[in-house]
Amino acid sequence: MDRIEINSLTFEELKEFMLKLGEKSYRGEQVFTYLHRSKCIDIDELHLLPKDLRENLKVISKVRKMDIYKKYISKIDNTVKYLFLLEDMNIIETVVMEYKHGYSICISTQVGCKMGCSFCASTKEGLIRNLTPAEMVNQIYLAEKDLNINISNIVLMGSGEPLDNFENTLRFIDIISHPKGHNISLRNITLSTCGLVPRIYDLAEENLPITLSISLHSPFDDERKKIMPIGRRYSIDELIEACKFYVNKTNRRITFEYTLIENVNDRDIDVKELGKILKGLKCHINLIPLNPISEYNEDRPSRKNIERVQKELMKFNISVTIRREMGGDISASCGQLRRSVTQKNK
């Protein structure tokens, strides 16, 4: 029988788990706090527990672990990129950025990705597997321990499509924000999706005050389908409809990510149409200059053109920012670092 991964259980699930073992539910609370506040990684470290309970736990459960495989530190802005080695030898990528208001981490939710966006390095070898909640929290705990910092912001924008790993992502959010554990504010968590429409409705029903971020990248179905295969499954109309539902339900402002690709989605007609479809929606646009990858033969617009797009969009009364680039010298936003290693190992 597979042992239960106890650091993937939510607070409530851990209490249930203990009750089923014939223990008091407060034992579940203790274990949760050990795992997610003290960041213990070994059942033997759970000193408050009686020895026979610890021994029993070791037989039926385990703490999912991972290790730092490589670490890169930017000389420009101290951004740190980690490659983590999972128990099954897969590798994932995580980035820690320092801002004025604290530390922010960009975590992966899957090994690889099956969404197939043409400009994205994470998807080039398809989906290998989903990450478990423990593997998501571990990215945060290992980085915090290694850098001796406290992370206050989390973005689910690393490799993978979080809404394609829906249950585990929700569990992760529950665990990392729980007051008896790490206690990160839900408002400081951003979930980024390429637009799995039914899952956006499901997420809205959860009514969490997290920030939902939608990768839009084109206001035209024909063009979007070319760069994002998910556009063949759900039209932009359907996607925007789901976004409106989300905003109404949660009263949270939505972010739209828009990766700027020269002559593909930065033309006047793109900007006008984008402004038109988002006008009046409680939203924010984040312009991301394309990070060119070898498998995608397009470039980013010039700085001047990026700023022009921003200015034009602002005329629609939408707030628009240009993503600041961090860690430019340590290669590799968007899964490029992991890919450079997996390619070499072949």
Ligand code: SAH
């Ligand atoms: N699967 C999720 C989250 C991961 S990608 C999603 O699609 O939103 C995070 C963001 O980076 C997305 O907006 C994605 O489209 C963008 N991105 C991926 N590769 C990129 C590249 N090479 N240049 C610029 N942005 C990229």
